Amino acid sequence: MKQFWKSMLRSPSGVIGLIILLLAISVALFGPMLFPNSPWRMVQRPFLPPFTLSTVPLGTDALGRDVFAGMIFGARVSLLVGLVSTLVALIVGVPIGAMAGYFGGRVDDALMRFTEFFQTIPSFALAIVLVAILQPSIYSIVTSIALVSWPPVARLVRGEVLSLRTREYVQAAVVTGQSNTWIIMREILPNALSPVIVLASLMVATAILLESSLSFLGLGDPNLISWGYMVGAGRTVIRQAWWITVFPGVAILISVLGLNLIGEGLNDALNPRLSREGR
Amino acid sequence: QEPKTGGVINAVIQPEPPGLMLAMVQNGPTQMVSGNIFEGLLRYSPKLEPQPELAESWSVSEDAKTYTFKLRKGVTWHDGKPFTAADVLFSIEMLKQTHARARTNLAQVDKVEAPDDYTVVFTLKQPFGPFLGIFEVGSMPMVPKHLYEGTDWKTNPYNNAPIGTGPFMFKEWQKGSFIRLVKNPNYYEKGKPYLDEIYWQIIPDAAARSVAYETGKVDVLPGGSVENFDVPRLTKLKDTCVTGAGWEFFSPLAWLWLNNRQGPLADKRVRQAVMYAIDRDFAKDVIWNGLGKVATGPSASTIKYYTDDVKKYPYDPAKAKALLKEAGYKGEKIRLLPLAYGETWQRWGEAVKQNLMDVGINIETIATDVAGGNQKIGDWDYDIAFTYLYQYGDPALGVGRNYISSNIAKGQVFNNVEGYSNPEIDKLFADGAVATPDSKRKEIYEKAQKILVEDVPVAWMLELQFPTIMRCKVKNLITTGIGVNDGFKDAWLDK
């Protein structure tokens, strides 16, 4: 573990990514305490450009609400939606994919046909239907996004496992009588991790944006502000007030960039061929 | 200026109509396109005075129970068959089954007869004040009898290629792209229409619609096609003309359903507090970009018998708080249902929520899409809900329906959804519809407005205005109270 952190901290991308993520998370956690004003309150004249008033540094939106406050409060929901739904998608997708790929045959068949159930409906549509059924709330949104995001994970993992399970070191583990779970967890998955990390770090962005599409349709959690919501809400006034979409958009971009950098760092740190490289 | 003949106009249609057979599909875009293919017996001036269309002239009997229409001669359907009184009779029969509003409108009609090919006589059960207001093309389009009689209307092939008597003929419809209408060369008004073709472009995204206008790809943006926030910018473009006219007949009025049945809102004082709490001028100025008008009561100011001599509800949070206190409101949760019709409505929902929270009303916004919202409203499963409805020119047609108790029924999304029940109002609207003469009606409706405004069964917000944006070279587009819906008949292009 110590070694892992050491190599993680040695990769510049990993460090930058970690810093970004930590920043974002601390904003999400502590920001609302520092800015107790509700982001929904109309505080100034609408469409106030950024950097004109120090009380609303990033300007106001179409209703005169503080964009900066929105950014601070939005971090919480966006990161929550992005990270949690990705995490859930991984928790569901990785084992299913791994089992399908490892056991093959009937198990594969059953699991993959099951996956296809979720895969076949266009994910956006499925998310809408699910949110509509479950009633919009932050929980149902996270659930729905996770439910539509796991099939690609499962298929990806399965593909990798299909290829890895024939490797000789897996056979060597079989020979020593290790359990299937152990083999999957220790012998196969670590070697399949790199694409999963990439996919996961991208999925966070998808989730954040899916949430924004949902709120665009009126299916977001209307009582919570999020970056995605802000981007969507500013969409119609892009040409009058670029700042309403651009600031939250950049926040999303930077978070996603941070996560991807962490992914890179993680991949490097987990790759034994790199970890000892003297830089 | 002398009209010039020829030219093609590109207009925007949004959303894509589900069908063009006006007798069977009545949603907004259908009316907008098909209003130029089909015709009604009458049209209405911006002041909502009846004007001849397929009916050349009309007369009303002394007892106000018999209406005689003289039809125009020499009118033919697009397929060349003549239009006669038989078509009118058939249309009325058909519409009674397929057109909900027509059915209600015609409820007072005892019988319809055609003494000859060019005369139609309506006999009413009792005098019906607004009767002359129900003949506009959207409310009562004429259907070709020879193509529909004895067929299964639902699957009639002409539904997809409608045949009317109007100035334009249906030519082609590429789903998802455009609808193309061409000039009717045999139109009965000589010289009309002036235009050769109309393309209705289907562009689902509002921002893309304004770009299409900016880049010169379309010439006409009918009301509601672009986001309000874009209107000022587009208006400033060169060679651009804007008009708010053409919505007089519909007079869309926005309000909040307040569920009168249960919870704090059952208390009149709480409902009044809601009225005081909401900054409607803000909504008008910021959300609707200064377009429209703050509503004073159940009637839009363009509707007959409108009066503003009613109780006023200016933005007054203090008063709202006082009323709430008086009513003993203790912070019970109130569910607010915004309208999922796009950004403007969402913003409005947010602003109203903030207004109400500011006076201490504990609002929880419920998110749904349109269908889900309709379901909730229909099931009376809400506390406050946004809506906007057309008024159709006469309080008997578009206003009363929302307040009379006989219209309370589960499963519908408008009429009396709020559950307001007041025998006095029921009686006033019942009388108003059949009263004669006009002055009597005026008296009744003014009284009704006063009572309603005091009771606040719903919270009236704004008289909406949907400006039509077009190039200045498009002339005479809006000449009637129903606007673009039948506007291309007179329009011409100044090249």
Next chain:
Amino acid sequence: MLSFVAQRVVKGVIVLLAIVILNFFLIRLAPGDPAVVMAGEAGASDQVFVKQLREKFGLDKPLPEQLFIYVKGVVTLDLGFSFRQQAPVAKLIGERLPATLLLTLTAFAISLMLGVLFGTFAARFAGTFLDTAITIFALIFYAMPLFWVALMGILLFSVTMDWLPSFGYETVGANLTGLAHAVDVAKHLIMPAMTLGLFFMATYTRMTRASMLEVKRLDFVKTARAKGLSDAVIQRRHVLRNALLPVVTLAGVHSGTLIGGAVITETVFAWPGIGRLMYDALLQRDYNLLLGVFVICSAMVLIFNLITDLVYRLVDPRIEFAS
């Protein structure tokens, strides 16, 4: 091989039917009633009218009966009748299919080609400025909402420079034929296809890069170098090919969603495709139409999953499928 395909097709049909049934209930679970939606649009919502509509669409029948009728239809390849548009679902979908396929396939090709290309470059120059630039470039198009990118494209290329049309599938009313028509369509296609393609590109870029970096360290790459192969060939033939598996998986997943996947792009560019059709059907609870689109999408996904599995064997001969 043949028997593997045959078995999968049979299973696919069964899965498809199951999916149809599942979807049938799923979309009916969502609150909202098509009759009420339509009544609302028509500006009239009296009970009689709503009841009429229900009867007309068979919505008054008990659910199992509706299901039975629907499934019976699907089995005979009849996708039913759209409530709202009053036309056979198959026809409605058929009208939109070419445009959708044109857009999504082009976008798919763009994303895959650019993605793999950029990914290869990023991997080859990992840690350099180029790598960072590619990463940021890819992520901008990925993490920025599609409509934003699309609108910026329109503002730049249609409004400011006036190079490309901003909406539609072809110039309406131009009545072009032959080559001129093809050029016209291509012009309309560029922006939507690029927007969509650049969006999907990020996944491939990142995946290719990570995967290649992984493979790059394996011993056989050393063998390839010992042969004196040029760097480009090593990257392409040895590293890339071995790194391709996850890319293939994702391409399979994406290609399966080609039909239904482009709602936002189709909306912003007024592209007359199925994504939009589905979206409207969804909002209007046009059950049959929605189910129809879902059925087609499902079939696509199943087909592409099968193809992916077949491609797996080509890409990695070590993979075996018990058939």
Next chain:
Amino acid sequence: MTAPPAVSIKNLRIALPEGAERPFAVDGVSLDLRPGKIVCVVGESGSGKSMCAHALMGLLPDTVSIAAGEIQFEGRDLLKLDDDGWRDLRGRRFAMIFQEPMTALNPLMRIGDQMAEMFEAHGLLTPRERRAKALALAREVGLPDPERIVRAYPHQLSGGQRQRAMIAMALALEPAVLVADEPTTALDVTTQAQILKLIRNLQQSRNMAVMFITHDFGVVADIADQVVVLRHGKVVEEGPAATVFNAPQHDYTKALLAAVPSMDPPARAPLDDRARAVEVIGLDKTYVTSGGWFREDRRVDAARAVNFNILKGETLGLVGESGSGKSSVARLVMRLIEADRGTVWIGDTELTSLSGKALRAERHRIQMIFQDPFASLNPRRKVGHIIADGPIAAGTDPKVAFDRARDLLKMVGLDAGALERYPHEFSGGQRQRIGIARALALEPEIIVADEAVSALDVSVQAQVLRLLEDLKARLGLSMLFITHDLRVAAQICDRIAVMQRGAVVELKPTAQLFASPEHAYTRELLAAVPGRKERALAD
């Protein structure tokens, strides 16, 4: 020795990353390769032979760097070469046969294509000619059924076949300098002889300079012009083959030579009364690989009615031609692949009838040492885990398991630091020993050893063999010992089975087999054992 050296390595010093066994893989190594001469590099496993070879090709791992020295070739210092310069040399002028062919071959490319690439890399020939050439090469290195085998993927070949594919590639362009890193470890003696002849011929006709790394003193005796002995990264002795053999100077060299096993089987007590440990009855296995839509399937009979048994405490040798099915039989016995027919008994358990949990529960009784050590080690797991995982899975306390892993590593001659390292940080022979340690960790009743000592220098080999003998004696361990090294077989096996094309053609007690081989193939094998003449000389 008058010809100027083609390549001359001077004072080479290669630094290993931190955490490695020692700071420098090689330290101050100098050696000359002359045209038309073969330099054999021998020495302890892990002494830095492969490092030298890789340095010569400019292909050291990223984590390893050259600290000092130079490599002169045609008046240039290769260490100062840029990428393009190297690219031009590699393949055409310098070619290398890598030590571990499984991982050195691209798993997704057909063998033939990988061979043809050699020409392509240097823009030679048309694609069609390249293919023809690849086929010819496959034939030349003695690959069976060349037409089919060029279309096969690496994982479908036997260890020796892969090795031959590597050799064919390296020889394809008839380079000026050939670096062969233990090129014949997986080859049976007859094939080996054929390959050695091939290299010899080329070396003579093309005046090729060869650096030949090997542990097999028989081979050294047969082909070396010059011998270099390495130990701990330093050259301890160097000289003409005959001198080194006949008058070794350094103690280490002497020890090495003394450790070369003899061809005479020692006398062994008969084991008849022992219980049966393994019984294999009528094993059949045919590999069918789909040839695609249009081509015929490739079918290989890897086992045909194979019968044998192993008694408790007995070692059964399995020798035979490369590709004859030895590894396949091993896998069948291990139930890593399913037999088409036949049964395998372990003691009183019918292994072939078990599955799932029941099978897993029996696994610890029979362990395997894989032919390809590198491929059989998980690249992402530390050696400590690799060894301890089995016992831990079987319920041993992790701490105990790790302690035992440490002991085992010591027993096979690796220090405890190895626990914390990853497989790629070891030399070929070291990895092989890790594989052995892993198999022993579970204290099995039976070990299936597939070329288990082929990558070990004779002294370490002797140490490992002693260890196995000891376990045999103490715990009644039985072994199925697959080897191509008949000297080793002579020393360790109680009985030997000879395989050819999937069938066991002869099975006899060792002494008997060596004394009176019956089958023609057996006789051929025995005759081909390298180094016989030199050996006589040395004795």
